[in-house]
Amino acid sequence: MSAVDNVCMVASEPLRERLVGAGVDMLEEVGAAQLGLRAITRAAGVSHGAPRRHFPTHRALLAAIAARGFADLIERFAQAAAGATTPREQLQVMAAEYVEFAGERPEMFTLMFRHDLLEGSGENLRSITLPLFERFAALVAAAAPTADDQRAVAIALWTNLHGIAALQANRSLRLVVPATDTRVLVAQVLALHLA
The missing domain is CATH 1.10.357.10 (Tetracycline Repressor, domain 2)
Structure with a gap:
């Protein structure tokens, strides 16, 4: 699978799942205390405000x-x-x-x-x-x-x-x-x- 195909596949994944998946992927590396909303949104390739619809809080x-x-x-x-x-x-x-x-x-x-x-x-x-x-x-x-x-x-x-x-x-x-x-x-x- 090419990098372009991978980006397209990730972009087509529902936003909620993309955010959770990015958080799961990052968790072992940084720990829950350092798992910030900005880092997760950056890893998921979305804007910082995008999660609000699915996740009103970081918690x-x-x-x-x-x-x-x-x-x-x-x-x-x-x-x-x-x-x-x-x-x-x-x-x-x-x-x-x-x-x-x-x-x-x-x-x-x-x-x-x-x-x-x-x-x-x-x-x-x-x-x-x-x-x-x-x-x-x-x-x-x-x-x-x-x-x-x-x-x-x-x-x-x-x-x-x-x-x-x-x-x-x-x-x-x-x-x-x-x-x-x-x-x-x-x-x-x-x-x-x-x-």
């Missing part, structure tokens, strides 16, 4: 970028869990994907959970995150049917996994346990919570 654009991250993570979960036959196996592969996603896309992972930054954005990220957690809790309930409080187990497991993922995202995990395979660590955490 709204950041939330749409975070929503794309959640969509990518959910897709990873679906692909990883496709071959898993039991709820425990599904939890194992999904938990491993969660930690790996954080390590591979640390700025996206961090942005996705910056509720202080994204709250009130109008993107309604809870419509994505709450069903995702409910699915996780249902898998925990199926994997640990004899637990006294399955919801408490799900919350404890998720917070433990999120802690590992956050440490992976900010590169602290390898400083504390440099030789640990994250999949083994995730399996150990699941064994502790689902015993």
Whole structure:
């Protein structure tokens, strides 16, 4: 594809998607704190005022970028869990994907959970995150049917996994346990919570 064809294809993409795509592409390089509206519009090849119709605030654009991250993570979960036959196996592969996603896309992972930054954005990220957690809790309930409080187990497991993922995202995990395979660590955490 020639450069002219590429420019024409990008220009024909809906403006909202162009802006979100430019933000996603830039995020890992500059981080959410430095991901400015002007830089995104410049990368998308539009004027600084163009986003206002789709994103009335910078926060709204950041939330749409975070929503794309959640969509990518959910897709990873679906692909990883496709071959898993039991709820425990599904939890194992999904938990491993969660930690790996954080390590591979640390700025996206961090942005996705910056509720202080994204709250009130109008993107309604809870419509994505709450069903995702409910699915996780249902898998925990199926994997640990004899637990006294399955919801408490799900919350404890998720917070433990999120802690590992956050440490992976900010590169602290390898400083504390440099030789640990994250999949083994995730399996150990699941064994502790689902015993």
